[in-house]
Amino acid sequence: xxxxxxxxxxxxxxxxxxxxxxxxxxxxxxxxxxxxxxxxxxxxxxxxxxxxxxxxxxxxxxxxxxxxxxxxxxxxxxxxxxxxxxxxxxxxxxxxxxxxxxxxxxxxxxxxxxxxxxxxxxxxxxxxxxxxxxxxxxxxxxxxxxxxxxxxxxxxxxxxxxxxxxxxxxxxxxxxxxxxxxxxxxxxxxxxxxxxxxxxxxxxxxxxxxxxxxxxxxxxxxxxxxxxxxxxxxxxxxxxxxxxxxxxxxxxxxxxxxxxxxxxxxxxxxxxxxxxxxxxxxxxxxxxxxxxxxxxxxxxxxxxxxxxxxxxxxxxxxxxxxxxxxxxxxxxxxxxxxxxxxxxxxxxxxxxxxxxxxxxxxxxxxxxxxxxxxxxxxxxxxxxxxxxxxxxxxxxxxxxxxxxxxxxxxxxxxxxxxxxxxxxxxxxxxxxxxxxxxxxxxxxxxxxxxxxxxxxxxxxxxxxxxxxxxxxxxxxxxxxxxxxxxxxxxxxxxxxxxxxxxxxxxxxxxxxxx
Amino acid sequence: xxxxxxxxxxxxxxxxxxxxxxxxxxxxxxxxxxxxxxxxxxxxxxxxxxxxxxxxxxxxxxxxxxxxxxxxxxxxxxxxxxxxxxxxxxxxxxxxxxxxxxxxxxxxxxxxxxxxxxxxxxxxxxxxxxxxxxxxx
Numbered sequence: 001x002x003x004x005x006x007x008x009x010x011x012x013x014x015x016x017x018x019x020x021x022x023x024x025x026x027x028x029x030x031x032x033x034x035x036x037x038x039x040x041x042x043x044x045x046x047x048x049x050x051x052x053x054x055x056x057x058x059x060x061x062x063x064x065x066x067x068x069x070x071x072x073x074x075x076x077x078x079x080x081x082x083x084x085x086x087x088x089x090x091x092x093x094x095x096x097x098x099x100x101x102x103x104x105x106x107x108x109x110x111x112x113x114x115x116x117x118x119x120x121x122x123x124x125x126x127x128x129x130x131x132x133x134x135x136x137x138x139x140x141x142x143x144x145x146x147x148x149x150x151x152x153x154x155x156x157x158x159x160x161x162x163x164x165x166x167x168x169x170x171x172x173x174x175x176x177x178x179x180x181x182x183x184x185x186x187x188x189x190x191x192x193x194x195x196x197x198x199x200x201x202x203x204x205x206x207x208x209x210x211x212x213x214x215x216x217x218x219x220x221x222x223x224x225x226x227x228x229x230x231x232x233x234x235x236x237x238x239x240x241x242x243x244x245x246x247x248x249x250x251x252x253x254x255x256x257x258x259x260x261x262x263x264x265x266x267x268x269x270x271x272x273x274x275x276x277x278x279x280x281x282x283x284x285x286x287x288x289x290x291x292x293x294x295x296x297x298x299x300x301x302x303x304x305x306x307x308x309x310x311x312x313x314x315x316x317x318x319x320x321x322x323x324x325x326x327x328x329x330x331x332x333x334x335x336x337x338x339x340x341x342x343x344x345x346x347x348x349x350x351x352x353x354x355x356x357x358x359x360x361x362x363x364x365x366x367x368x369x370x371x372x373x374x375x376x377x378x379x380x381x382x383x384x385x386x387x388x389x390x391x392x393x394x395x396x397x398x399x400x401x402x403x404x405x406x407x408x409x410x411x412x413x414x415x416x417x418x419x420x421x422x423x424x425x426x427x428x429x430x431x432x433x434x435x436x437x438x439x440x441x442x443x444x445x446x447x448x449x450x451x452x453x454x455x456x457x458x459x460x461x462x463x464x465x466x467x468x469x470x471x472x473x474x475x476x477x478x479x480x481x482x483x484x485x486x487x488x489x490x491x492x493x494x495x496x497x498x499x500x501x502x503x504x505x506x507x508x509x510x511x512x513x514x
Numbered sequence: 515x516x517x518x519x520x521x522x523x524x525x526x527x528x529x530x531x532x533x534x535x536x537x538x539x540x541x542x543x544x545x546x547x548x549x550x551x552x553x554x555x556x557x558x559x560x561x562x563x564x565x566x567x568x569x570x571x572x573x574x575x576x577x578x579x580x581x582x583x584x585x586x587x588x589x590x591x592x593x594x595x596x597x598x599x600x601x602x603x604x605x606x607x608x609x610x611x612x613x614x615x616x617x618x619x620x621x622x623x624x625x626x627x628x629x630x631x632x633x634x635x636x637x638x639x640x641x642x643x644x645x646x647x648x649x650x651x
Binding site: 431 | 622623625627629631633635637638640
C-alpha cells in the first residue's frame with residue numbers, strides 16, 4: 001500500500017524486515033521482488049506520485065570540473081525516479097565488461113533475462129545477425145576487423161512508477177511511504193551495524209524506522225550524499241573509512257556529431273546503425289570495439305551509431321538564451337529551459353529523417369556518427385559535499401566529473417577504424433570532424449546522465465565500498481542498490497544492469513531473512 | 515556544415531559511383547592533359563577520367579599535394595597510382611575505362627583493408643584515391 005508520510009503522526013516508529021530508500025528502477029525492482037512474501041518491506045520515497053519542485057530542489061548541488069548538466073535536472077525525484085525521463089535503450093554487459101567485477105556474466109545473465117521482461121523488451125537476443133530484415137542488416141565483418149556490430153533494444157520506455165504502481169499497492173507485505181526523505185542513519189559505536197534511520201518530510205514532520213536490513217537505492221549521487229552526511233560515528237562519512245565513497249564517478253562521454261559519413265543511399269548496412277524497428281521491436285545497431293581490441297585493452301569501451309545530420313544546437317546558436325532573456329527569467333529557469341530544449345532537439349532524429357525522406361523521396365546519403373565512450377574509472381572523478389545545506393539540513397552534493405585527456409584521440413582512432421571498415425566494404429567514407437573541418441565536436445560533448453561507480457563493488461575494502469553482495473564493507477546490515485556499485489562500465493546504458501543487480505540483491509536478502 | 519550531399523558525392527564518387535553500380539551523378543570530363551614522362555602517354559588522362567567532377571577533387575588534391583610535396587609531380591603521381599591499379603600491364607587496352615575503374619575499386623578496398631589510408635580535410639581516403647585527386651589538382 002501507499003502511505004503519505006506527511007500524514008503520519010509525529011515520531012512514528014516504522015518497523016520492517018527490510019527498509020529500502022528510493023523508488024526508482026533499483027528500489028522498485030527490489031520491492032517487487034521481495035513483495036508478496038512473509039517479510040515486511042518498507043520503501044521510503046522522497047517524492048510523491050508526480051513532479052514537485054520543492055522535492056526536486058533537494059537534488060540541487062554544484063558542478064565543478066568538466067562541464068556537466070545540472071545535477072538537479074539529470075535526475076527526477078518522485079515515484080519511478082529517473083525512469084520517468086529515460087530514453088529506454090537497453091543492452092546487457094558483455095563478458096569483457098565484467099572483468100573488473102567480483103563475478104562474471106554467468107552469474108548476472110539469469111537476472112538479465114528477468115530484467116529483459118521488466119523493461120518490457122523483446123526476446124533476450126542481442127546478436128545482430130538475428131535482427132536482419134529487408135531494409136537493414138549489419139556490416140559483414142571479417143576476421144581481423146577492429147570493430148564489430150552490436151545492438152540496443154529500446155524499452156517503451158518503462159516508467160517504473162506508473163507501470164508497477166499497482167504491483168506495489170497490491171503486495172500485502174509492502175508499504176511505500178511517499179514524501180519520506182532519509183536524513184540520518186544511526187549505527188552502533190563501532191559503526192558495524194545500522195540501528196535505525198531518521199526520516200523527514202518537507203513539512204517538518206520527522207519519524208524513525210528500524211529494520212533488520214537497510215538498502216540505499218537513491219542513485220549514484222544521492223547514495224553518496226547520504227553516506228557522507230552521516231558523520232556522527234565515522235567522521236569521514238558512513239562506510240568511508242578508506243576514502244572511497246564518492247570516488248570513481250563515471251558517466252558516458254557522448255559526442256552527438258563526431259564524424260560525417262558519406263554512404264550509398266541504398267545501403268541497408270547504414271540503416272542498421274540508426275534507430276529502426278524489426279518485428280515490432282525498436283532497436284539500434286551500434287559498432288563497438290572487437291573482442292580482440294577489448295582483450296588487448298587498446299581502447300576504452302565505446303560505440304558508434306549513425307544519425308541523420310540534424311544541425312548541432314551550438315551551430316544554430318540556440319544553446320543559450322539571449323542574455324536579456326536569461327536575466328529576466330533568472331538563472332535557474334533559463335538553464336532549465338536550455339537543458340530541456342537541448343534534450344528535445346537531440347531527439348529530433350526520427351522526425352528529421354522522416355521529413356527528409358518525404359521531401360526528397362530518398363533516404364539521406366549523408367549521416368553523422370554519434371560516439372559514446374566509457375573511459376576507464378578515475379578516482380579523482382568524484383562526488384563530495386559542498387557547504388550549502390538543503391531544506392532538510394543535509395549538505396548538498398558537489399560533482400567533479402573528469403574526462404580523460406586522451407578522449408579525443410581515442411575517438412579519432414575509433415573513427416579511423418570505422419573509415420577502414422566502410423572503405424573496405426565499399427559502403428562509404430568518413431570525415432572526422434575537428435576545428436580543421438570547421439566544426440569541433442568537442443564543443444557539443446555532453447554527459448549521458450548515467451551516474452555510476454561512486455560506491456564501487458570490490459571484495460577488498462581498500463578497493464571498494466561494497467562487497468560482491470552489495471553490502472557496505474564493515475556494516476553488516478547496510479546495502480546499496482543501483483549503478484553506484486558498478487566498479488567499471490561499458491558503453492551500455494546502465495538501467496538493465498541496475499535492474500539485474502537489484503534482482504540479484506533481492507535473492508541475497510531473501511536468503512538472509514528466510 | 516560547409517558541404518552538401520551533392521558536393522560530397524561528386525567529390526568522392528568515381529565514374530561508376532561508390533558502389534559497383536552505374537554513374538548516378540556528374541558529367542565526365544575528357545580534357546586531355548600532357549602525357550607523363552616515364553609512363554604511357556595516355557595514362558594520366560585515363561586516370562583523370564575516373565573522377566567525374568574534377569573541380570571538387572582538386573580541393574582535396576591540392577591539400578594532399580601540400581602535405582606530400584614530393585608527390586606533386588604528375589609523373590610521380592601517375593606512376594604511383596598505376597603501381598596500385600595496373601602494376602603489370604599498362605597497355606592502352608588495360609587502361610581502358612571499363613577495366614581501370616574496377617581495378618581502382620579493388621585497389622581502394624584493399625588499401626582500406628590494409629590500413630593504407632591518408633586523412634585529407636578530415637576525410638579518410640585510401641592512398642590511391644587521394645593521389646587520384648592530387649593528379650587532378
